[in-house]
Amino acid sequence: MAKNETPRTAITPTRADDYAEWYQQVVRAADLAENSPVRGCMVIKPWGYALWENIQRELDRMFKATGHKNAYFPLFIPKSFLEKEAEHVEGFAKECAVVTHHRLIAGPEGGLIPDPEAKLEEPLIVRPTSETIIGAAFASWVQSYRDLPLLINQWANVVRWELRTRLFLRTAEFLWQEGHTAHANEAEAREETARMLDVYATFAEQFMAMPVIRGPKTASERFPGAVDTYAIEAMMQDRKALQAGTSHFLGQNFAKASGIKFHTQSETQEFAWTTSWGVSTRLIGGLLMTHSDDDGLVLPPRLAPAHVVILPVLRGEDTRAKVMDYVDAVAAELRSVNFGGRPIEVEVDKRDIRGGDKQWEWIKKGAPLRVEIGPRDVDGNVVMVARRDRGSKDKTSMSRIEFVSKIADILGDMQTALYDKALAFRKDHAKRIDDKGAFDAYFTAKNQDKPEIHGGFALSHWCGNAACEASIKERLKVTIRCIPEHGIAGVVDADGLKDHGACVQCGAPSDQRVVFAKAY
Ligand SMILES: [Zn+2]
Numbered sequence: 001m002a003k004n005e006t007p008r009t010a011i012t013p014t015r016a017d018d019y020a021e022w023y024q025q026v027v028r029a030a031d032l033a034e035n036s037p038v039r040g041c042m043v044i045k046p047w048g049y050a051l052w053e054n055i056q057r058e059l060d061r062m063f064k065a066t067g068h069k070n071a072y073f074p075l076f077i078p079k080s081f082l083e084k085e086a087e088h089v090e091g092f093a094k095e096c097a098v099v100t101h102h103r104l105i106a107g108p109e110g111g112l113i114p115d116p117e118a119k120l121e122e123p124l125i126v127r128p129t130s131e132t133i134i135g136a137a138f139a140s141w142v143q144s145y146r147d148l149p150l151l152i153n154q155w156a157n158v159v160r161w162e163l164r165t166r167l168f169l170r171t172a173e174f175l176w177q178e179g180h181t182a183h184a185n186e187a188e189a190r191e192e193t194a195r196m197l198d199v200y201a202t203f204a205e206q207f208m209a210m211p212v213i214r215g216p217k218t219a220s221e222r223f224p225g226a227v228d229t230y231a232i233e234a235m236m237q238d239r240k241a242l243q244a245g246t247s248h249f250l251g252q253n254f255a256k257a258s259g260i261k262f263h264t265q266s267e268t269q270e271f272a273w274t275t276s277w278g279v280s281t282r283l284i285g286g287l288l289m290t291h292s293d294d295d296g297l298v299l300p301p302r303l304a305p306a307h308v309v310i311l312p313v314l315r316g317e318d319t320r321a322k323v324m325d326y327v328d329a330v331a332a333e334l335r336s337v338n339f340g341g342r343p344i345e346v347e348v349d350k351r352d353i354r355g356g357d358k359q360w361e362w363i364k365k366g367a368p369l370r371v372e373i374g375p376r377d378v379d380g381n382v383v384m385v386a387r388r389d390r391g392s393k394d395k396t397s398m399s400r401i402e403f404v405s406k407i408a409d410i411l412g413d414m415q416t417a418l419y420d421k422a423l424a425f426r427k428d429h430a431k432r433i434d435d436k437g438a439f440d441a442y443f444t445a446k447n448q449d450k451p452e453i454h455g456g457f458a459l460s461h462w463c464g465n466a467a468c469e470a471s472i473k474e475r476l477k478v479t480i481r482c483i484p485e486h487g488i489a490g491v492v493d494a495d496g497l498k499d500h501g502a503c504v505q506c507g508a509p510s511d512q513r514v515v516f517a518k519a520y
Contacts, residue, residue: 013025059177072156075126131276145184149188206302209290213515225254233482250276304345313374382400481517498513
């Protein structure tokens with residue numbers, strides 16, 4: 001290293017220095033979102049919203065391919081609706097926004113106040129989730145077994161009055177989709193629950209390049225009122241788990257509360273079996289924490305708002321027109337190529353700012369490919385290409401024809417490389433632990449120089465007793481993320497999950513390993 005050179009990263013602090021602050025700085029540097037004047041609510045900026053639109057488009061396609069249709073239900077839920085399902089009432093966080101008035105009037109000392117004369121008879125709750133209001137609609141839509149299954153999805157915003165918020169990971173208002181379905185029997189509803197968990201896992205792995213572990217939650221981690229909750233769980237780079245999506249089998253609980261009944265083929269009347277499932281803008285936080293580095297955001301090409309950014313090197317008026325003509329031609333050629341089912345998206349950054357600053361801006365925003373084109377490239381019919389998953393100075397000169405013909409392969413290669421890297425990271429920070437002392441050390445060690453005892457995912461035996469689970473949570477802030485349904489690559493195979501062992505808390509016999517981790 002030259003003597004004037006200090007190690008520099010585009011983001012300070014680095015992941016190793018202060019992970020939580022690094023996260024906020026990446027969100028800011030990538031221009032994804034910002035805090036709003038409304039406490040706990042975020043403004044999603046164009047680059048972040050385009051990312052959400054790409055997530056939305058792919059998921060929407062997958063939902064429709066599995067027979068679902070979109071609909072929209074009210075933002076407001078009468079308080080009495082939320083009171084219908086006892087366990088839902090019991091378990092659901094009461095941190096909700098409540099609407100009590102329907103008119104403003106001028107206040108005695110200026111400004112506006114809610115009109116005391118305009119108090120609502122029944123308060124309205126801004127939806128924290130829509131099971132109850134959609135249940136009311138289903139009750140009137142479903143009469144006969146012929147109306148089933150009813151497969152509905154809603155793209156919407158929801159509000160949960162969070163006090164400690166973090167952009168994308170936990171905000172008072174967030175965007176999501178919620179699927180709600182009704183079925184004639186238990187088997188079909190369970191099949192639906194599993195199918196949608198599978199859709200989420202496929203999406204996470206194939207589009208987000210984010211490996212996930214899937215399986216049912218323990219009773220204490222279930223959605224209030226659900227019979228079973230299934231989740232996909234991913235490992236972030238601080239080795240904590242992020243619950244990235246859930247699918248609930250609701251049994252007949254919500255159908256009974258909402259009166260979703262149908263006439264069977266044998267003319268009896270029965271309650272329907274329902275499910276619900278959802279993912280949210282939290283996925284963006286998960287995507288960021290899976291792939292990004294100390295230079296900013298890293299985006300998997302299949303979801304990137306732009307695959308390529310072209311940075312024309314415009315030195316002097318005499319070459320400007322020549323370079324821009326060439327840039328436009330390259331951009332047009334690239335846009336005619338398909339990648340992952342959509343045309344290549346190209347940004348051309350013509351802004352008149354320093355080339356180095358421009359480069360770094362796009363590195364921080366995570367554009368998968370940066371292409372520099374200057375007068376000499378035009379003369380040689382070449383382009384200078386840099387990949388976001390390689391070092392910032394790692395640039396390759398390629399012939400224009402070669403680049404256009406290979407771009408889909410390059411992006412596909414990056415997509416795979418990101419997944420493999422995330423999978424290797426998880427493998428390195430997950431292990432089977434059978435001893436209570438080792439388990440405690442795994443989750444309590446703070447010494448960064450000893451990564452082997454620095455935590456991650458522990459695949460350990462649990463007797464099934466809620467008291468053991470609660471005790472571990474209280475002692476170590478570690479929870480059971482899920483009871484894995486499949487082997488975990490490089491860590492434990494399917495048979496290994498069902499070996500005979502002893503509960504890591506109480507020592508009682510167990511034949512099921514679960515995933516223990518600290519979580520977001
Ligand atoms: Zn136990």
